[in-house]
Amino acid sequence: MSAAVRLALSLLLAVMSPTALPAAGETGTARSFDTRMQHGRALLQAGDRFGALREFSLASQERPGDRDARRALADVLMELGAPQAAARVLAPEVDIGVRARLAGERVRWGSQVATDPAARFKTTDEAIGQLGALLVEARALPARDIGLERRLLGDLVIALRDRERWADALATADTLAQEGPLPSYVRQAQADALLAMRRPEDAIAGYQEALASDPRNRDARVGLFYAQVEAEEFGAAFATADTLVAQSPRSRQVGVTARPLPNPDWLDAQILRSQSRRYGDMPAGSWQVLHPLASQAPAAPYLRLEHGEVAGERGWPRLAHDEIRIAHSLAPDEVPIATALAEAEFERRHWREAERRARQLAAIDPGNDRLRHLQADLDAYRGAQLVLSLQPRKAEGGGLTAPGSGMSGALRAYTPPLGERWRVFAAAEREVDEPDDERLVRNRYGAGVEGRWPDVTLELVAWSNHGLLAHGGADASVQWQPDDRWTLEIGAQAFSSATPLRAVQAGIRADAASVSATHAWSASSVASLSATTLDFTDGNRRWEGVLDFARTVVARPNVELVLRPALYASRNSLRDAPYFNPERDRSVSLTADLRHRLWRRRPTTATWSAP
Structure with a gap:
């Protein structure tokens, strides 16, 4: 119950209670000051603080200048958590104990009332100054009051935590710990600071101590969950999230009403459960939890945010962008939602909008780690780029025209963006085959332009070929993604890089045209079909087709197994060519990709600022 509610109830009791009026046959003086003071003390000793408040209030009204009555009334108000009312009663003689409670209340007030994101620390900064x-x-009192000092230090730890001055919060908690064990609420704030300083193992111990004091402490359990995720203790994080779900029924009974009311903690617990699976590389499990809820509560901003985050993890950037835009429209001042929207805009190639939003957020929350990562991605986008790829290969058999083992390498240097969508690049490619005792080499040097839009990627390149055969060439390709599931691509090449080196050695070139379609049910289930035709200058026409499928069959924290079955077929119209050229060719393959992350540690980063 808030201090304002308590004070209002107290005033109502004082005005409306029958005992506030003289009993039958009782004179006003007999039931006045002394009697009310005695009655109030008896009620207070019996634990009836509201009854005591009523009696002391009426006694103080009879003798407004009586110091004992004012002090008794102020003491009860302090016990009821209404230090502002106590300060008004004692004014102007407000002692340091009451002023300390006022400062502590200002700390809690500062974490709840900020409406302007740019000034969200204003009240907290004022509280830090008052506490200091x-x-x-x-400390200058003639007789040291250890209890007062510890209470002030504890409130200062909370304020520094709320101000995100993590190192200062830890230092103050260490000072308080020198005088004895930390109170549970301070230990929890210390754990929050430890987690922010990327010390999750230490934070876990702090949250567990806070939960040992109060197993129903929801904030401590949520903090424990995030510390376990940061420490990559995903089994424990799943258990913590499931415990919160179990402790959060859909409805609850409030007060004396018999009608159950919706429990807001229930939806928060479901979102946390979804996050636990998403952070643990199991977005399909998150989707199963969250997707049915999103259609039932379309106006819950953090539900829409998590729905969008999961969509992004599942490889659906358009849906992610749409969902996070909805969340932002519902809560435009929430910094976490705005940061996620900037990330979604970046993924959808709305770079200028993402940059604009990131600049605005940096002015509000410069210490935001997620925002710093986004700014690093934006810096990479704005800068020049260098891309290098190497592809060694091993081949045996195939007859006299077999290509043999070899190596392919490609290097591209991109300029910074020209406008928002275009880049110019220079490219160099080298292909080496070593059939038998020969060494066949082809070098290609080129320059091109690339355009990137939210749904379309265009690339045009002009090539100069050297080595076995000096000749010009060109590539053109267009990729279109009409939605989150389909990707279509067409391409054409003059003097294609797919021309076998044996053919180039014989002075033969091949032009190529290709088309492909990819359908992704999600990032963990993708099928593609492609067809290519090569027109050789010796009259040969080659057709190639590839059908492949990729499916994630195991998705666990730090472990992923992907199976990739594929079918390849080709046909050539010409026989007896001086390069590997079977009339018909078919192959079936199955590839298993296993990824197991053995260890990962993020760098420790922390920022704080003076009040």
Whole structure:
């Protein structure tokens, strides 16, 4: 119950309670000051603080100048968590104990009332200043009040935590710990700071201590979940999230009403459960939890945000962008939602909009790690880029025209963006085959332009070929993604890089045309079909077709197994060519890709600023 509610109830009791009026046959003086003071003390000793408040309030009204009545009334108000009301009663003689409670209340107020994101720390900064001044005053008292000092230090830890001055919060907690064990609420704030400083193992111990004092402490359990995720203890994180779900029924009974009311903690627990699977590289499990809820609660901003985050993890960037835009429209001042929207805009190639939003957010929350990662991605986008690829290959058999083992390498240097969509690049490629005792080499040097839009990628390149055969060439390709599931691509090449080196050695070139279609049910289930035709200058026409499928069959934290079955077929119209050229060719393959992350540690980063 808030202090304002408590005070309002107290005033109502004072005005409406029958005992506030003289009993039958009782004179006003007999039931006045002394009797009310005695009655109030008896009620307070019996644990009836509201009854005591009523009696002390009426006694103080009879003798407004009586110091004992004012002090008794202020003491009860302090016990009821209404230090502002106590300060009004004692004014102007407000002692340091009441002022300390006022500063502590300002700390809690500062974490709840910020409406302007750019000034969200204003009240907290004021509270930090007040607490610092009160600490100086308390330490200068003739008789040291250890309890007062510890309470001030504890509130200062909370304020520094809320201000995101993590290192200062830890240092203050260490000072408080020198005088004895930390109170549970301070230990929890210390764990929050430890987690922010990327010390999750230490944070886990702090949250567990806070939960040992109060197993129903929801905030401590949520903090424990994020610390376990950061420490990559995913089994424990799943268990913590499932415990929160179990402790959060859909409805709850509030007060004396018999009608159950919706429980807001239930939806929060479902979102946390989804996050646990998403962070653990199991987005399909997150989708199963969250997707049915998103259609039932379309106006819940953080539900829409998590729905979009999961969509992004599943390889659906358009749906992710749409969902996060909805979340932002519902809560435009929420920095985490705005940051996620900037990331979604970056993924959808709305680079200028992402840059604009990132600049605005940096002015509000410069210490945001997620925003710093986005800014690093934007810096990479704005800069020049260098791409290098090497592809060694081993081949045996195939007859006299077999290509043999070899190596292919490609290097591309891109300029910074020209406008928002275009880049110019220079390219160099080298292909080496070593059939038998020969060494066949082809070098290609080229220059081109690339255009990138949200749904379309265009590339045009002019080539100069050297080595076995000096001749010009060109490539053109267009890729179109009409939605999150389909990707279509067409391409044409003059003097294709797919021309076998044996053919180039014989002075033969091949032009190529290709078309492909890819359908992704999700990032974990993708099928593609492609067809290519090569027109050789010796009159041969080659047709190639590839059908492949990729399916993630195991998805666990740090472990992923992907199976890739593929079918290849080709046909050539010409026989007895001086290069590997079977009339018909078919192959079936199955590839298993196993990824197991053995260890990962993010760098420790922390920022703080003076109040």
